[in-house]
Each structure stands twice: as C-alpha cells, then as structure tokens.
Amino acid sequence: MAHFTPPVIQDNPNGWGPCQVPEKFKDMPYQPFSKGDRLGKVSDWTGSTYQDRRYMNKYSSQFGGGSQYAYYHEEDESTFQLVDTAKVQKPIYQRARMKFNQNKLRRERERRQQQNAASMQVLSKTQKSRERDRMRQLRKFQKQFGRTMHDQRKIQLKHRDASVQVRDTWDVVEEMDFPRLTKLSLPTVGEPQDIVCCGSMEYYNKSYDRVTTKNEKKLKRVNRIFHKVTTTDDPVIRKLAKSKGNVFATDVILATIMCCTRSTYSWDIVAQRVGNKLFLDKRDDSEFDLLTVSETAIEPPQEEGTSINSPRSLALEATFINHNFSQQVLKMNQEKFSFENKNPFVQEEDDGEVASVGYRYRKWDLGNDIELICRTEHDGVMVGPNNETNFINIKALNEWDSRFSGGVDWRSRLDVQRGAVLATELKNNSCKLAKWTVCALLAGSDQIKFGYVSRVHQRDSAKHVILGTQQFKPIEFASQINLSMDNGWGILRCIVDTLMKMKEGKYLIMKDPNKPMIRIYDIPDNTFESDEEEEEESTTEESDDEDDDDQRDDEEGNAAEVNASKKE
Secondary structure: OOOOOOOOOOOOOOOOOOOOOOHHHOOOOOOOOOOOOOOOOOOOOOOHHHOOHHHOOOOOOOOOOOOOOOOOOOOOOOOOOOOOOOOOOOOHHHHHHHHHHHHHHHHHHHHHHHHHHHHHOOOOHHHHHHHHHHHHHHHHHHHHHOOOHHHOOOOOOOOOOOOOOOOOOOEEEEEEEHHHHOOOOOOOOOOOEEEEEEEEEEEEOHHHHHOOOOOOEEOOOOOEEOOOOOOOOOHHHHHHOOOOOOEEEEHHHHHHHHOHHHOOOOOEEEEEEEOOEEEEEOOOOOOOOOOOOOOOOOOOOOOOOOOOOOHHHHHHHHHHHHHHHHHHOEOOOOOEEEOOEOOOOOOOOOOOEEOOEEEEEEEEEEEOOEEEEEEEEEOEEEEOOOOOEEEEEEEEEEEOOHHHOOOOOHHHHOOOOHHHHHHHHHHHOHHHHHHHHHHHHHHOOOEEEEEEEEEOOOOOOOOEEEEEEEEEOHHHHHHHOOOOHHHHHHHHHHHHHHHHOOOOEEEEEEEOOOOOEEEEEEEOOOOOOHHHHHHHHHHHHHHHHHHHHHHHHHHHHHHHHHHHHHHO
C-alpha cells in the first residue's frame, strides 16, 4: 500500500506560525515587502521604466528601499590610477577617417554660409545689420541651450491619401524616384518662340508698393471669372495641334512636373498619346489648381475635417486670397494692355467680368524631335523705368498662424526683417514658390510680385489684410531659391521620352502620397469618363424608381379610399 509521510509541523505555544527560520532559508537575505506592492519588471537594465517622472514611484515599496541585495566589491578601488597618461597615437586609417569627417563638416558649414549670404542679398544695409544681430543672438541661445534649430522634435506625420484612388486594373509601367530625377539636366533648351498671344491685362497700381504693417489695406472680394481650362479643352491648342508641335501642356502642368522633387503632397496628371502627339491634362474633378500651404514645413498642417487649419481648408483659403489679391492691386476699369487676339475662353453668355490675364502660346525645341507647345499666363502689366511695358505675375503669400510658421510674426517682423519672413516662406512653401517662379520664367515675365496677406484674426479665415509687397526678377529669384531650370527641363524630357516610347492610350502620372517617387500607370481610355456616365445613369434610374414608388403609393392610397367608401 502507498505510504503517507506527514510533514513536520512546528508547534508554537505562544501564537501561530513557525518558531524559527528553516535551515535552507537561514543564510538567505530577506527584503521586507507588503502584499499591496505592485510587481514590476524582473530585470530592467535600461531604466526606461522610470524615465517618466509620473511613474518613478509606481513600483516602490512602502517599506522603502533595502540594501540587502546591494553589491560591494571586496577591494577598495579609490586608490586605483593609470600609470601611463601619455596620449595614444591613432593608426593611419583612423586619422584619415577623422580628417575626412572634418572636411565634410567644413564643407557643410561653408554651404550654410553661402545660403545665408544668398538670403542676405535681398536686404538693405540696415536690414543686413539687424539680420546679423538676430543670427548672433540666435547662435548664442542655441549654444546656451545646447541645441540647434535642426534638433527640433519632429511630429509623427499622418498617412496621406493619394490624389486619386488607384484601381487594381491599373498597371505600373514606370517608377522614378526623386534622387534619380534631381541628377537630370537638359541645358540645350533654347529660347522659346511666341506663336499666339491673346487676352488683355490691366496696369499695376504702384500705391500698393507703399503698404506696410502700419498702414495695412483690407483685402477685398473681387468677383471676376477665372478660366482654368485644361490642355485638350483649349481651342487654340486644338487648332495648333493640327500643324505644329507634338507635346502640348499648360504652364501649371509643366511647373508641377519640373518642380516635382520639391513636392510632398500627392498630385496627378493625365497623359494621352494620340498618334505621335502627347497631351498633358488635369482631371476635371481634381484639386490640381488649389494652392498648397506649408507643404514643405517641418510640421505641416495635420488637422482634419472641416477645421479652418486643415490642409484642404488652407488650400481653398490660399486660392481665394490669390485670386482677389491679383485683381485688387490692378487699376481696375481703366486703361488696359491688349494682345492682338481676344481671350479665347470668353463667351457671350458669361454674365460676370473676366479677370485680367494675358495668354502666350510658346514653342520650345527639347531635342530628339520633341516640340513643346505650352500656354503661359501674365497677370498684369506695369510701366518700367524707361516707360517700357513690363509683364508681371502677381502672387500672394498668406499667414494663417505664426505659431506654425517658424515663430515669425509678420506684423512685427515684416517691415524690419522682410528677409527673415521670406526665408521662412521659402522653407515652408518651397514647392509652391518654385512653381510660381517656373510659370513666370516660362511666360517670359519681367517681374514677379509677391504680396504678404495675413488673417485679421487667427481663428477667422474669411477676413484678411495686405501687409506689404515685394518684387523680384524671375531669373534672379530662381538663383536665390536654388531653382535649376536645366534640371526642370531634364525631368520633363525624361517623362516625355518615357511616354513617347509607350503605345497609344491614356496614362496617369501620379506622385506617391508618402514616398519621394513618381509612378506612371497605364489606364483604360474611358477611366475618368465612365464615372460621369454611371452617375448620370444611376441618377436617372433612381428618379425612375422614385416615380414608380410615388405612383405605387398613390395607387395604394386611392384603393384604400375606394374600400372605405364601399364600407360606408
């Protein structure tokens, strides 16, 4: 039979529990504890649990820390010291690497100094002195707090959506990453040839050059019609396509492609191969013409929904400001400068007044039998110093919240440190400013006018004021913002050559929303056309069903009334 051996039980005549410590636990150190203490990690070598001050006492015991498990070295190390204190000579390969790193840091420092010198060129002597004082004070603060401006904490960017939903049936025929595109160059593009000029423009009102933060002007609402016609809907391009050129586009489309390496938001362009001709279009229902705000900033707008500071709301606000500012600063309803041809988009049934705009259809020879025809635009004209007519492009930079624009408050900095304000805008809106500059260069504008427009109140996106203006020559401004037209022509030529090698059909050029990359998709010919037809068919079917339901309800109601009358 199984034998049961009962355990030895110590008898405690004065109470309960053991009388003495068992032999196997006799020499083991004991740490007092409470059953209410929380159990932490078994072993935490990094100390990450206690980095947050809120949780420093999370796992501490109510009995306090004990020294039962502390480690003590048997020998005293306080008298230990090195005998040889001579400097160790590094090997040759380590010295070469160290010299390479020093040269790299020196080149980086020289590059920053050159950039600062370029930004200082637009300042007067007084402004340069103030800017030097500001930079000296900034370096002092950086040294004091032990950090640089580039060490700021970057927020986690949210996943961006593509400009158009990519379907499973679309095939990727080409991928181009930005590092590869930035190395392209096409310096052999000559001067363009004007083919057709049409439209009429108003003269610039020079009184706006005297606007400052002390005598700001209210931004008015100008109700004028702006025509944003795509390439294939342009009657002039349709006529020219029969006899001249084989690649056709608008200046905004070309600027988007040529400045694609600066963009972070997603965009798309439709390319159609018809015979040996290529047409670059924008989608009808796209937001291609909306201006981005703080697209290249360290912390771009992240709010969602209907907030006034969401990316789409800011884009609508910036587009609204540009349309009104570009017309308000002109001498409206006065003498105009007109080209030999009328505006091709003005129709007799248009009720409103058409905005001041002049169109130039120009042709470039890109080599390899590629003749590009592009529709470019001027916003106005102004009288030069020798009474000559200068064509200008008018754009507006808008301030929506100084806390998200590098901490530069326009009302306090614009008059005394305009260079610092412009440098901040170049950092936060690098892609938008580059596209504006490319459009001015393609059109052959003599000047590009920038207006500084700010909200009256930060929480009101409907009321704005003009705080100042500034003008540049497009070529000089392009060199200041490090914009290379040779690289832009190289990117355009690369994409055009890729599409020309494809078969006839429709393609989509799209910027990846979260990667620095461009993809070209092969899409069916009726991709963006069938959606409208399906919507029309669905609306007609729904209206027919509603009519049938109404008729059925009427019949049932009439039958109920007949039955009730029979019972009576």
